[in-house]
Amino acid sequence: MLEINSKAPDFALQDQNGETHRLSDYRGKKVVLYFYPKDNTPGCSAQACAFAELYGDFTEKGAVILGISRDSTASHKKFETKYNLPFIILSDPELEAIKAYDVWHEKTMCGKTSMGVVRTTYLIDENGTIISAAEKVKAKNNPSDTLALL
Secondary structure, eight states: OOOTTSBOOOOEEEETTSOEEEGGGGTTSEEEEEEOSOTTSHHHHHHHHHHHHTHHHHHHTTEEEEEEESSOHHHHHHHHHHHTOOSEEEEOTTOHHHHHTTOEEEEEETTEEEEEEOOEEEEEOTTSBEEEEEESOOTTTHHHHHHHHO
16 A cells, blocks of 8 residues: 555546546546446445445545546446446556555455455545555445545
């Protein structure tokens, strides 16, 4: 996990509509940057829906929500449509941001070890500095916990 008060690494990734976004595009706004393992899984769906429910509260506080996973832009589009997600979901199949933000780790599930994304949320200030970092967050509680930090 990256350190608080460090500069957030920039990236250039495509969203669910094929548009490219850079972290630097959001200077002047707070950014909630959350990394999740996979579209349309129970935990990831619960987390995305909870962010969607609180979306208005985040925007009122001047924050932008960016979700990132390894899934394709097509998968993200289906995920957005299925749950009516109002925020940007970025595709990182090459692990550019995932590795830059140190969320690619060895995980064990059902006795099998593999590499994967650790559910992590960063809060980045208007100048691109990390002001909060939470690793292995609880999917359902993460959005309200993050909102409380704003």
